[in-house]
Amino acid sequence: MKGRLILSILLILSTWDSLAKEYHFVSIENLIEQEVGRKVLPHFYKKLGHSITITPLPGKRASTTVSVGEKDGEIMRIFTYGMEHPNTLRIPTPYYSLQTMAFYKKSSGVVINRKEDLQHYKLVKVRGVKHTNNITQGMPFVHDVDSTVAMMDLLELGRVQVALTNTIDGLLAIKARGYTDIISLSEPLDELSLYHYVHQEHSQLVDEVDSVIKQMKLNGELEKIIKQAEKEVFSAN
Template identity: 50%
Template sequence: MKYIILFLLHLSFTCFAQQYHFAAINHLIEQEVGRIVLTEVYQQLGIQITITPLPGKRAHHKASIGAYDGEIMRIYSYGEETPSVTRVPTPYYYLETMVFTRKDSGIVINTANDLSRYQVVKVRGVKHTQNITRGMENVTDTDNTAQMLRLVNTGLADVALTNKMDGLVTLRSLGMSGVVAHPKSLNRQTLYHYIRNEHVELINKVDCKLKELQQSGELDKLIERAEQQVFKLKANHTPTF
């Protein structure tokens, strides 16, 4: 009888153990790397998570209203703009805001202010490109990276803005040689995991684990493996959207 009771208690604990649901931005390479890395971080903590890719604005809305427990990866300013979530203090990845233009365009962008002279496209709801183009009237939102690079390639837009890695991998997937990245990024920012304010204990646990992995060098290894996995997948897949 004793063992049956212990078994039932264990089963009950397993069934009702806390699981967390986070949003990610869909169709962005850095977010796909983050999904792999963060899942491993939580597995090492013995915590199960679910990650759902969504358009950027919808991901923000879901996390803000508490439909999800947060977002897997956003820049620092996201925490200032979203009071319902807390930034896990230790960053675990980074992005570079990069300009992509037609190879034969002759366009030179040295600073963000130079963007105002051209027709710019970016992915809707992505904070780093949203911030760098704030107040500009010459900016059009697209649904994904492949869509905006196609617009530049066909001459329907002058400049595409996205994370360097995201743009380069998508260009390779599309087999598009007429669009190139500028040699210098406009900005480089660290990326953070965001968790709803009510999960205080979880925030601390994840931060401690990230610090531990960072200090041991294991975080860099996790990131490298995740990047290779994503690159290999994307290299063999042409976007249809």
């Protein structure tokens, strides 16, 4: 009897191991919202019995590695990312959000009342980030850099007039540098939901992960995890 029980347990564990998988995702490096996502996403896959790794990369490189199938997906991107990258599948339910905010120097005379006003200024954004790519599309004076801190440095030096990024990301970069003369608009230019994306080879994950996100939203677990993740990320920056 005892031998049968042990055999049954071993069979169950063997079956579980065969179902459990490890997935390899990418995030965009040096962005606060992505750091929050790196802490939140593993909870979804843990509930499905899977483990994941997340590698921070520059924005363009991240999307390329996923498009060609080198990585299994991106941890968070805006809605239009899926339209521009047909080899990826969007998990339908968003789990986080960001704001597109404009930052400028107090004494610069910059006046921005709507998105279209950006075209009159020298702009800077982080390379490969979709929400700032979209809002500056077709504008004549756009400079790309590799990090939010580098962006604020250019703004402080007067080489650009407006820096564009997520609100919290920008505020933490300003704090890190100790700049006191850079301010933001009173309201964001846009607010966008963030979605998890997987490569099309992993279509089975779409419904599975979506169900987990919906359930965690419904029972309040996701909100608690996000608050804890934000606390850890913000305190570290």
